[in-house]
Amino acid sequence: xxxxxxxxxxxxxxxxxxxxxxxxxxxxxxxxxxxxxxxxxxxxxxxxxxxxxxxxxxxxxxxxxxxxxxxxxxxxxxxxxxxxxxxxxxxxxxxxxxxxxxxxxx
Amino acid sequence: xxxxxxxxxxxxxxxxxxxxxxxxxxxxxxxxxxxxxxxxxxxxxxxxxxxxxxxxxxxxxxxxxxxxxxxxxxxxxxxxxxxxxxxxxxxxxxxxxxxxxxxxxxxxxxxxxxxxxxxxxxxxxxxxxxxxxxxxxxxxxxxxxxxxxxxxxxxxxxxxxxxxxxxxxxxxxxxxxxxxxxxxxxxxxxxxxxxxxxxxxxxxxxxxxxxxxxxxxxxxxxxxxxxxxx
Numbered sequence: 151x152x153x154x155x156x157x158x159x160x161x162x163x164x165x166x167x168x169x170x171x172x173x174x175x176x177x178x179x180x181x182x183x184x185x186x187x188x189x190x191x192x193x194x195x196x197x198x199x200x201x202x203x204x205x206x207x208x209x210x211x212x213x214x215x216x217x218x219x220x221x222x223x224x225x226x227x228x229x230x231x232x233x234x235x236x237x238x239x240x241x242x243x244x245x246x247x248x249x250x251x252x253x254x255x256x
Numbered sequence: 257x258x259x260x261x262x263x264x265x266x267x268x269x270x271x272x273x274x275x276x277x278x279x280x281x282x283x284x285x286x287x288x289x290x291x292x293x294x295x296x297x298x299x300x301x302x303x304x305x306x307x308x309x310x311x312x313x314x315x316x317x318x319x320x321x322x323x324x325x326x327x328x329x330x331x332x333x334x335x336x337x338x339x340x341x342x343x344x345x346x347x348x349x350x351x352x353x354x355x356x357x358x359x360x361x362x363x364x365x366x367x368x369x370x371x372x373x374x375x376x377x378x379x380x381x382x383x384x385x386x387x388x389x390x391x392x393x394x395x396x397x398x399x400x401x402x403x404x405x406x407x408x409x410x411x412x413x414x415x416x417x418x419x420x421x422x423x424x425x426x427x428x429x430x431x432x433x434x435x436x437x438x439x440x441x442x443x444x445x446x447x448x449x450x451x452x453x454x455x456x457x458x459x460x461x462x463x464x465x466x467x468x469x470x471x472x473x474x475x476x477x478x479x480x481x482x483x484x485x486x
Contacts, residue, residue, distance in 0.1 A: 151462050158387075158474060179424055189427030189472060191389060191445040193420055217423075220447065222389070222474050249387075252473040254465055255428060 156251040157228045161219040161235060162200065162243040169238050175217045178235055185231055188223045200243065222251060257333075258295040258363060260413070264337040265358040268328040268344065270351035271313070272301065282326045285347060289330055292340060295363075297330035307352065331358060376483045383480035384457035386450040388464060389427055389472040393443035396467055402446050405464055409450060414460055415482070417450040428470040451480060 167174035175192050182190040198216035221228070232244065274281035282299055289297040304314040305325035313323045332340070337355060344353060394401035402419050409417045422445035450460060461473055 151458075151465060153475070156474065158476065176424065179426065183426060189389065189425065191422040191425035191427070191447060193447070194423050220387075222387075222472060247476055249474040249476040252461060252465060252475070253428075254468040254473065255470045 151252060153250040153252050155225070156222055156249050157225050158247050158249045159221040159223075159228050159232065160243075160245045161221070161239075162245070163217050163219070163239065164200070164214060164242075165194065165217050166214045167217075167240065167242070174238065175219055177238060178219055181234055181238065182221060182231065185227070185234065187221060187227055187231055190219055190221045193218045193220065200241070222249065258331065258336075258360065259333075260360050260363055262334075263331050263358050263360045264334050265329065265331045265356050266337055266340075266344070267354045267356075268348060268351060269305075269307065269354075270326050270328070270348060271307070272324045272326050274350055276347060281347065281349075281351075282328060285328055285344070288343065288347070289328075289340075294330050294332055294336070294340070297328060299326055299328045301326055331360065379480070379482040379484065381480055382454075383451055383478050384454045385476050385478040386448075386457050386461055386464075387474050387476075388448040388450075388468075389474075390446050390448075390468065391429065391443050391471075392421065392446050394446075394469070394471075401467065402448060405448060405467060408463060408467070409460060412456070412460060412463065414450060414456055415452045417448055420447045420449065421445070422447065428472060451478060 161178060163174050163178075165173070165175070169177040172180075179190050179192060195216035195218065200216070221231070223231075228246065232246075235244065268285060270281050270285075272280070272282065276284040286297060286299055302325040304312065306312045307325070311323075313325060315324065341353075341355070388405065390401055392400070392402070396404040406417055406419065425445035427445070450457065452460070457475060461475060465473060
């Protein structure tokens with residue numbers, strides 16, 4: 151089992167956040183692809199609250215649930231990515247922690 | 257106390273009508289094992305058989321139908337079997353005792369719901385978190401890969417695992433995982449998150465690595481606060 155040090159970045163935003171007319175989470179994933187980041191996965195939470203202290207939850211016909219984007223890559227690549235995401239974010243949280251990566255590519 | 261892992265299996269072959277003091281030998285053996293708190297024992301009556309006397313005992317012949325073979329089996333730890341064997345050796349005056357190595361894979365009791373009055377036990381300490389990224393459409397021998405991984409983790413006695421379905425993503429395969437109305441079969445991103453002690457996470461990561469074709473595993477340090485009722 152070969153492991154290599156890496157970083158995990160979690161970006162917490164809201165489903166209703168937009169960036170230049172597109173949903174913010176889609177724009178962030180697109181930016182990750184542009185920057186050749188290894189991968190990004192978007193999760194939708196059930197309920198949550200953040201900076202605006204208003205509860206994000208599903209309403210009839212209105213989607214405003216919490217969104218988490220999980221990105222794993224090397225420290226260098228995430229270093230390039232974080233400032234770009236910061237530019238796109240109005241409000242939101244970025245959290246980085248250390249991981250050991252085991253890449254499987256048979 | 258019998259646990260998962262290596263153990264000994266003892267099989268005793270006797271005749272149904274073999275006597276022991278005032279009762280039958282199979283009754284005496286089962287009572288003895290019960291009193292000795294053996295994890296479990298089963299006595300089965302065979303349909304037909306023969307032993308060292310080379311007389312076939314079958315239910316077809318009335319004369320031999322009372323001498324049908326009985327087989328008593330039990331599984332215990334090697335230490336317990338060593339303690340029990342001298343007495344069993346004395347008791348079986350006509351028959352055969354066999355001991356073989358075995359592996360206990362599952363030892364389950366129907367779980368009783370924990371008593372709500374019991375206080376929460378707080379287990380705090382450093383632990384590892386394993387996240388596995390894969391696709392919903394990934395298969396392992398016609399079974400959803402995340403299902404197969406979850407079952408494997410249960411078999412390995414890992415404390416817990418949760419499967420998350422993402423709504424959008426890309427990764428090792430390079431293609432985008434996105435839900436669309438045009439595609440009936442879904443291939444959304446899946447993430448499993450597993451938390452346990454460092455040794456168990458290491459073992460789990462190694463096993464899961466062998467199950468994945470492509471994908472990503474990441475391990476990080478976490479502080480675990482586990483609340484269990486006990």
